[in-house]
Amino acid sequence: MKQKYTLILVLIVIVLLAGYKLYVNKQAINRKNTPQVANNIKIPVLIDTVSEQITVSNLVKTGNVAPFQEASVSATGGGTLTKFNVELGDHVQQGQVLAQLDAGTIEINLRNSETNETKLKNDLQTYTELLNGKAATQEQVNGIRQNYLNAKSQSDQLRKQLSDTRIKAPISGIVSAKSILQGEVYSPGREIARIINLAQAKVQVFLTEKEVYRVKEGQPVKISTDVYPGQVFEGRVSFISPQSDASHSYLTEIRINNTQKAVLRSGTFVYADFSTQSQQQVLTIPREAIIESIQAPAVYILDNNRAKLRYIKVGHEIEGRVEVQEGLKKGELVVVSGQINLQDGTQVSITNAASQR
DSSP: OHHHHHHHHHHHHHHHHHHHHHHHHHHHHHHHHSOOOOTTOOEEEEEEEOEEEEEEEOOEEEEEEEEEEEEEEOOSSOEEEEEEOOOTTOEEOTTOEEEEEOOHHHHHHHHHHHHHHHHHHHHHHHHHHHHHTTSSOHHHHHHHHHHHHHHHHHHHHHHHHHHHTEEEOSSSEEEEEEOOOTTOEEOTTOOOEEEEEEEEEEEEEEEOHHHHTTOOTTOEEEEEOTTSTTOOEEEEEEEEOSSOOTTSOEEEEEEEEOOSSSOOOTTOEEEEEOOEEEEEEEEEEEGGGOEEOSSSEEEEEEETTEEEEEEOEEEEEETTEEEEEESOOTTOEEEEEOGGGOOTTOBEEESSOOOOO
């Protein structure tokens, strides 16, 4: 019986030892699988400095030269073209007579009208004196006065018609086209010639919606062309269309002076350089420092070796860097690489400082 109790006691001890061993192993496994809290891990990052930079706006567009002024030459009257005083390429002045229509009939009618006008004017004077002497009636004087005024009006109209037979240049410039020959019958309103003024010229370019808000009327523009290598024409923005076309482009015109030594002809392909450099200093950061979106931009700044999230307001992009309008100060350090592993307050280590500006 005593041996039996001893055996039972031994078995109990063995079971307890086995259970304890299993418990110890379980604890060891749990400790091994439990993540260790690393209080001293620092995320490696690259940084750059918030720096000042002179603002430069680079914008070069292609365009075409157009005449500063262009006019179609025509007349209100009709008839046979008896004389054409100019040839293609001639320089003409505003008001110069370019062509003459047959005016024979109008001249005859005008002479007759002026003769009648003179007679009625004398009659009016005579009857006015007779009225003063009570030898004529007021009705007689009134009738003659009305006839005189009608004749005078008719003479004025004929003089206007005679003047219209002399077709004059509406602007100064160069005759670029002739569309009727001497001796042809001319119908009223038909184009006789075309004149373009190249003393000044305008360059026409089309700007995108993003570009048009960077350009202002009166802004200086440098014009160049392959026709005159190395030569720059100075111009200024004279017009910006208030409305876009179907492709959301805005017509913009630059006025330039045309020199006699280097004339830019209409239709010439040119380059318009709108680039400007101001003396205003603006804060900039690398484009890669920005996280989130350009509509709600943010950056991580370095504060006591910790990354701090800060939202900012940005402006134009300048040679790979972005203008900062609000949210940062000159000299602050921003993270430019490694942001994917950061949260607000994360400890960081600088692995390689970016070049300072």
